[in-house]
Amino acid sequence: MSLEDEFRKCMTKISPISDMTFKELMAITTFETYEKGATFVKTKKRSSKEFMLLDGISKSYVHNLKGESVTISFFLEGKFITPSFNREIEGTSNVNLMAMTNIRLAVMDSAKFEEILIKRNDLKTFGNEVLQDELAQKINKEIGLASLTARERLLNFRKKYHQLENIIPHSDIASYLGITNVTLSRLRKDLKNT
Amino acid sequence: MSLEDEFRKCMTKISPISDMTFKELMAITTFETYEKGATFVKTKKRSSKEFMLLDGISKSYVHNLKGESVTISFFLEGKFITPSFNREIEGTSNVNLMAMTNIRLAVMDSAKFEEILIKRNDLKTFGNEVLQDELAQKINKEIGLASLTARERLLNFRKKYHQLENIIPHSDIASYLGITNVTLSRLRKDLKNT
DNA sequence: CTCTCTTTTTAACATTTGTTAATGGAAAAG
DNA sequence: CTTTTCCATTAACAAATGTTAAAAAGAGAG
Numbered sequence: 289m290s291l292e293d294e295f296r297k298c299m300t301k302i303s304p305i306s307d308m309t310f311k312e313l314m315a316i317t318t319f320e321t322y323e324k325g326a327t328f329v330k331t332k333k334r335s336s337k338e339f340m341l342l343d344g345i346s347k348s349y350v351h352n353l354k355g356e357s358v359t360i361s362f363f364l365e366g367k368f369i370t371p372s373f374n375r376e377i378e379g380t381s382n383v384n385l386m387a388m389t390n391i392r393l394a395v396m397d398s399a400k401f402e403e404i405l406i407k408r409n410d411l412k413t414f415g416n417e418v419l420q421d422e423l424a425q426k427i428n429k430e431i432g433l434a435s436l437t438a439r440e441r442l443l444n445f446r447k448k449y450h451q452l453e454n455i456i457p458h459s460d461i462a463s464y465l466g467i468t469n470v471t472l473s474r475l476r477k478d479l480k481n482t
Numbered sequence: 483m484s485l486e487d488e489f490r491k492c493m494t495k496i497s498p499i500s501d502m503t504f505k506e507l508m509a510i511t512t513f514e515t516y517e518k519g520a521t522f523v524k525t526k527k528r529s530s531k532e533f534m535l536l537d538g539i540s541k542s543y544v545h546n547l548k549g550e551s552v553t554i555s556f557f558l559e560g561k562f563i564t565p566s567f568n569r570e571i572e573g574t575s576n577v578n579l580m581a582m583t584n585i586r587l588a589v590m591d592s593a594k595f596e597e598i599l600i601k602r603n604d605l606k607t608f609g610n611e612v613l614q615d616e617l618a619q620k621i622n623k624e625i626g627l628a629s630l631t632a633r634e635r636l637l638n639f640r641k642k643y644h645q646l647e648n649i650i651p652h653s654d655i656a657s658y659l660g661i662t663n664v665t666l667s668r669l670r671k672d673l674k675n676t
Numbered sequence: 677c678t679c680t681c682t683t684t685t686t687a688a689c690a691t692t693t694g695t696t697a698a699t700g701g702a703a704a705a706g
Numbered sequence: 707c708t709t710t711t712c713c714a715t716t717a718a719c720a721a722a723t724g725t726t727a728a729a730a731a732g733a734g735a736g
Contacts, residue, residue: 470715473715
């Protein structure tokens with residue numbers, strides 16, 4: 289399958305896009321690949337882009353005041369990454385984006401993407417879908433961190449991200465769950481015998 | 483000071499608004515008051531409005547799966563409450579908004595507000611300012627919940643919301659911090675002797 | 677002012693989570 | 707294949723947080 293077809297398929301899976309709109313999108317799209325471990329968006333760097341993750345796994349993360357890396361969220365294949373206007377403060381990203389595996393991305397300039405979005409209703413619907421998913425995830429994560437035990441959060445994580453636990457470093461999962469990796473390991477052991 | 487003047491003052495404090503734009507805003511604005519304890523936005527009810535909190539204190543909250551109330555954020559006097567497009571999923575709010583004290587609000591229909599926003603650059607700047615503040619707060623809260631101890635979170639809370647601890651129920655603060663109110667009480671005691 | 681109701685504090689104990697360090701195991705490098 | 711390095715597990719202990727229930731303090735009603 290061509291990159292274009294793949295891109296189209298991912299978009300459509302989120303919300304249907306007309307041929308016309310997709311053609312316009314293609315005109316502003318480049319395809320990029322990053323190797324496992326590459327940070328393709330950095331905080332404090334100015335560069336407004338939108339990303340559709342065609343293949344692989346990615347995470348967003350920040351550093352807290354102690355300098356520790358804190359995972360904010362994970363992105364699986366076919367996910368449209370948090371739009372820039374929901375991720376940037378004064379034109380600079382407030383999170384880093386890192387490839388957890390080798391990844392392939394469709395990359396679009398944010399300003400041009402928005403131009404198309406304004407005039408194309410199907411893309412607007414797409415954008416709303418993405419935004420609403422973002423909102424739902426954010427609030428769920430916050431509720432979880434504020435009111436669930438580490439064990440419950442891990443169970444939720446497993447429901448949402450099947451198999452991810454076997455693919456990416458546990459330290460990333462632990463910081464996502466707001467626990468240490470020692471605690472994660474303990475919980476994993478406990479849950480085996482249940 | 484008239485309600486209008488008060489409204490204007492609150493807006494300006496966030497980002498300057500021209501006379502012309504403000505006049506248009508006033509045409510779609512009503513002023514409402516709610517008594518302490520009133521929930522003026524409910525999840526699952528359809529009604530897209532924007533709120534400027536002229537006076538008093540408000541909170542947003544949700545219920546988790548166990549039915550417990552979880553405080554998401556607090557709003558102080560002069561704060562523009564999380565815009566509907568950042569709070570609603572398919573036209574229905576994903577949080578409840580409650581008055582923690584008697585409050586006064588400037589209330590605007592979201593669709594009409596957006597119409598003005600589209601054509602008025604000063605209002606767009608205002609909107610961006612609000613959005614960016616929202617983003618910054620959200621990410622900070624998430625980092626805190628994921629990587630700070632309860633004690634550190636309480637200290638941050640105090641820095642951000644001076645005096646709030648003496649005004650609103652501790653159960654609301656505890657759920658905001660992701661701890662029980664017994665733990666909150668303990669931390670308060672500890673921090674006295676420091 | 678007194679009584680009632682609600683909120684906050686305190687206590688005692690259980691449980692969870694963090695810390696540090698050692699062990700084990702798997703992947704990468706030579 | 708062996709060695710090295712990195713990551714996950716385990717253990718032992720410390721610290722933080724939750725749970726339950728009782729006491730104290732505050733707020734509101736009559």
